[in-house]
Amino acid sequence: MTEITEFYKAETYRVESSVGYLVNRLAQTVTREVDRRMLDLGLTDAQWKPLLLLHQGGCSTAADLSRSACHDTGAVTRLIDRLEAKGLVKRLRSAEDRRVVNLELTDEGELLAAEVPKIIVKLVNEVLTGFSQDEFSLFKNLLNRALINARAFNDEGPA
Amino acid sequence: MTEITEFYKAETYRVESSVGYLVNRLAQTVTREVDRRMLDLGLTDAQWKPLLLLHQGGCSTAADLSRSACHDTGAVTRLIDRLEAKGLVKRLRSAEDRRVVNLELTDEGELLAAEVPKIIVKLVNEVLTGFSQDEFSLFKNLLNRALINARAFNDEGPA
């Protein structure tokens, strides 16, 4: 087990000065901006990801999507409900495995999905304004390492 | 206006390889772990922050909390409803300004709030396992710069 450095102490902890605060606020702020820029497409931040995953072929069922986004399957069911109601996704019961519902984008869904990367890429590049290539790599490296540390919790499970 | 580097391109964009993905996943994973560790206290990730802010004296009204967390005032109203229902917070209509409802922790609320920093600090330090002091500083610096870039969107408003 690696040594744990005391970057923070309970006695002097302040919400606003924490890394956790920064990470959450960054996610919150960007999410909100994505929502705003997706308004023209009639999409939300939660909806563009499954749309793009279906478009790019990485996922084809609700189970795929829930694994891919680390979301509850119930949440995904309802997310698909909303996408289906908007006429962007079709549900097709699989013939091979009758438990499975295959998801397909409608023509309109495909059209929207194709627009998504342009918006997202533009925004991410803007958020990284002023970053050098080295800083960009380092940022990803640090985020990745923090994520790996955090993920370890899930695996350990309750003692 | 600073130059914007094309770290990502729309044609080759993949959800899983994006910095945005890392930031969101990190926030999501840590949030879920906080929820788990707060179970004993009967708190959620959303609830420990207002509790601590009231405890430390940084906030004393719903408006304070909504500004502090960048949340909708409606969301805060309902968050306080839940904290009040748990017997952790009291609402006291202000005499000086009768629009204002002053918030106070109950005795039980104070007790819980005092436990919160221990849990949070332990978790954050664990997430930063393996980080050097330099990396820690750099991480905060990069997050801060990204956040400042992202915040600029809100200020600009629609064109």
Add this chain to the structure above:
DNA sequence: TGACAGTCACTGCCTAGGCAGGTATATTTC
């Protein structure tokens, strides 16, 4: 003083996700 803008808390309606439980179907194991 009386209109007006701003602030505070709240409400209804929406999207969104977690958890627990249920049903149908597949797969594995004996």
Add this chain to the structure above:
DNA sequence: GAAATATACCTGCCTAGGCAGTGACTGTCA
């Protein structure tokens, strides 16, 4: 082939937040 196990999807109930609109109140300024 029957029983146990796993998987896929769905549902109800919960917390949670955004947006728009409301009523009560305060401060300002003509």
